[in-house]
Amino acid sequence: MKTIYILITALFLSTASSFAQIEGIFGDIIEEVQEKVGDAQQDAADTASMKEFKNEIKEILAGINGLDKYSSELKCIYLIIKLASLDQDLEVRAQNAALCKEQYDLYGMQLMVKASYTGIGYCYDSIIELLEENSERHRTPEFKQLLNEYEAVSNIVLSCLSGGIAQENLGDCIEFKGKSKLEIDFIITLGSALTTFDSFQEGMNDPYYNTSREVRDYIHTLLGFLFGHYNPVAALAQSIEIGANMSALPCK
Amino acid sequence: MNYTKLNLLLFISLAILLNSGCGEKKNSSAKEPKEEPIITVEILDKIEAEQKPITDKLKKITPIGSEDMDTWMPGKLGNLNRVTYKTNAIPTSFTFVTIASFKSLNDSDQLDITLMDGAGHMGSITISPFLDLERITRSTSTDKGFQKTINKNGTVYFQKYNKQDDTYILQFTTNDRYLVKIETQNITEKSLWKYASQFHFNALPGI
Numbered sequence: 168m169k170t171i172y173i174l175i176t177a178l179f180l181s182t183a184s185s186f187a188q189i190e191g192i193f194g195d196i197i198e199e200v201q202e203k204v205g206d207a208q209q210d211a212a213d214t215a216s217m218k219e220f221k222n223e224i225k226e227i228l229a230g231i232n233g234l235d236k237y238s239s240e241l242k243c244i245y246l247i248i249k250l251a252s253l254d255q256d257l258e259v260r261a262q263n264a265a266l267c268k269e270q271y272d273l274y275g276m277q278l279m280v281k282a283s284y285t286g287i288g289y290c291y292d293s294i295i296e297l298l299e300e301n302s303e304r305h306r307t308p309e310f311k312q313l314l315n316e317y318e319a320v321s322n323i324v325l326s327c328l329s330g331g332i333a334q335e336n337l338g339d340c341i342e343f344k345g346k347s348k349l350e351i352d353f354i355i356t357l358g359s360a361l362t363t364f365d366s367f368q369e370g371m372n373d374p375y376y377n378t379s380r381e382v383r384d385y386i387h388t389l390l391g392f393l394f395g396h397y398n399p400v401a402a403l404a405q406s407i408e409i410g411a412n413m414s415a416l417p418c419k
Numbered sequence: 420m421n422y423t424k425l426n427l428l429l430f431i432s433l434a435i436l437l438n439s440g441c442g443e444k445k446n447s448s449a450k451e452p453k454e455e456p457i458i459t460v461e462i463l464d465k466i467e468a469e470q471k472p473i474t475d476k477l478k479k480i481t482p483i484g485s486e487d488m489d490t491w492m493p494g495k496l497g498n499l500n501r502v503t504y505k506t507n508a509i510p511t512s513f514t515f516v517t518i519a520s521f522k523s524l525n526d527s528d529q530l531d532i533t534l535m536d537g538a539g540h541m542g543s544i545t546i547s548p549f550l551d552l553e554r555i556t557r558s559t560s561t562d563k564g565f566q567k568t569i570n571k572n573g574t575v576y577f578q579k580y581n582k583q584d585d586t587y588i589l590q591f592t593t594n595d596r597y598l599v600k601i602e603t604q605n606i607t608e609k610s611l612w613k614y615a616s617q618f619h620f621n622a623l624p625g626i
Contacts, residue, residue: 193574240477248511249511252510252513254512255474255510255511255513256507259484259507260484263484263485263486299485303591333520334508334509335505335508356511359509359511359512360511360512360513361512362509362512363509363512363514363516363541363545364512364545366533366600367533367535367545367590367598367600371458371548371549371555371556373456373457373555373556373557376456376457376458376459377456380460388541388544389513389541392513392540392544394539396540400623
């Protein structure tokens with residue numbers, strides 16, 4: 168067990184300055200970590216809620232490639248937002264679970280989400296490279312294109328909200344007529360990441376201010392946060408902790 | 420006959436000249452004076468740097484939990500009853516947002532509150548510019564309504580009124596941590612402030 172902690176600490180130190188090193192060291196420690204968390208993960212995988220959850224993940228992964236008109240980078244951002252928000256939700260629910268068995272299942276689901284980051288490991292290379300190359304003051308044409316594409320998708324959600332549709336009823340917006348269930352979820356997930364920021368824009372009241380630039384800056388910051396916090400390396404470290412928590416539960 | 424034709428030609432030419440002259444004058448008077456934006460990248464950078472001691476603390480704090488919010492959020496505001504309430508309303512924004520709506524019995528008066536906890540990474544980034552509301556808002560007053568900032572008991576409020584819809588918006592930060600927006604419909608300015616004072620923001624955990 169000590170070896171894993173040493174490797175992960177070393178990994179964190181090395182990746183603090185560069186995300187690009189994730190791939191190499193990652194492969195060396197994954198097997199050892201899987202051994203530690205694997206049993207608990209397998210036990211939790213048999214519950215009904217886990218099966219439902221796994222099917223949902225499978226459906227998303229199977230359908231995502233069909234969304235041809237969006238770039239592969241944007242599809243990756245969608246997958247990461249989807250997993251990260253689930254991850255965050257499960258963490259809070261596991262912490263607040265009143266029953267031991269419920270907490271055990273939620274930890275198991277969290278492990279599945281953590282494992283899913285490795286399944287979309289290919290997503291990290293190109294976007295992390297873009298994030299490393301770009302700053303708010305200097306952006307490459309490639310990164311500008313990605314920000315513009317993201318902004319265009321989020322504008323659909325923002326126009327639905329400004330048209331009087333409530334956040335929880337976004338799926339009913341006329342803009343989504345004729346779109347598949349997955350594409351609607353794709354647009355709402357990406358766009359909703361910006362709705363908190365947008366709902367308070369009233370207070371930044373200056374008609375001469377370029378809000379589009381502010382939106383792109385916010386997307387840039389969001390991507391930095393997502394890829395910095397929700398990546399396979401961080402997931403591995405957290406998986407060990409969750410595995411230990413599960414083993415300590417009396418109802419395991 | 421020739422003189423008549425010449426006079427007519429001169430008259431038409433004069434009319435054209437006068438008309439085009441008036442047109443130019445009209446166009447130039449239609450141009451509005453170009454105003455400079457009050458929000459610039461430099462201003463936002465300056466606010467970010469000044470508010471860093473607060474946002475650094477916020478980054479390290481865990482957002483308020485749903486249970487604490489359930490305890491804090493009132494179920495009634497005077498004669499308005501809470502009709503909708505949701506914590507963590509926008510999970511994919513990675514900020515803890517609570518939304519609640521209050522209505523009178525006959526549905527005519529309405530108050531909505533949106534409260535974002537600035538704790539956590541994205542929360543601290545989102546709240547940053549609003550920690551200096553006075554600097555990023557412009558006061559205006561037209562036939563359609565008004566907007567202004569008000570300094571009341573040490574808190575800066577941004578207030579906006581839309582005459583056509585009879586709607587008020589009150590936006591502010593509190594406890595150096597929460598970003599609040601209160602929107603009302605069919606409620607007087609006096610009642611807006613009365614209802615706003617019934618939310619006990621000081622009872623919420625600070626930084």
